[in-house]
Amino acid sequence: MEKITLYINGEERQVEIRPMDTLLHVIREVLGLTGTKEGCGEGDCGACTVLVDGKTVNSCIYPAIQADGRQVMTIEGVERDPELAKIQKAFVDHGAVQCGFCSPGMILATCALLRENPNPTEAQIRRGLSGNLCRCTGYQAMVDAVESLTGGER
Known part of the structure; x- marks a missing residue:
């Protein structure tokens, strides 16, 4: 040990x-x-x-x-930070959380993406989330959730 x-x-x-x-x-x-x-x-x-x-x-x-x-x-660290908790709320508000199994990874990938690039394009969002698989949502709801955090939905 x-x-x-x-x-x-x-x-x-x-x-x-x-x-x-x-x-x-x-x-x-x-x-x-x-x-x-x-x-x-x-x-x-x-x-x-x-x-x-x-x-x-x-x-x-x-x-x-x-x-x-x-x-x-x-x-657990995301939910303790009010600024980062907005990401969780956006995922819920946009129906990007269904079974919830992939959600922690998706939300942390979003945190990293938005820290690196606060205003990503749709292609950059998709690339930023591409290491995370989801069997429920089809990904568009997740992209919409992230876009809502970048100054409005497109």
Whole structure:
């Protein structure tokens, strides 16, 4: 076991990990933050997306040791920030949340996208969300939700 320090949603947390632990395992099983989901376990679906130092990562394949000393934001951190919570509200208001399994990853991908580019085009929005799969919505509602946060719907 090795001790690492994570800054999860703005809080310093020291955790003991095994060499092969993924960040997803630490988030869900060690820290009890269950908003982050495991879909495929192979880094393909985006359900496990979190932000590490502001960049999206697939936590199911991201070694926990690589997060030592870094800022990690999960969906629980989004709901604590009133500015970021607007993203969640936009997803609900535009019907972009159905079963909800992909929503945490989609919302965190949106956070990263809007931090990098506060006024993305539709093509940039689609590219920004492209690492996240959804079986329910067909994606247009998600694009509409993001567009509503960029100064109005197009």
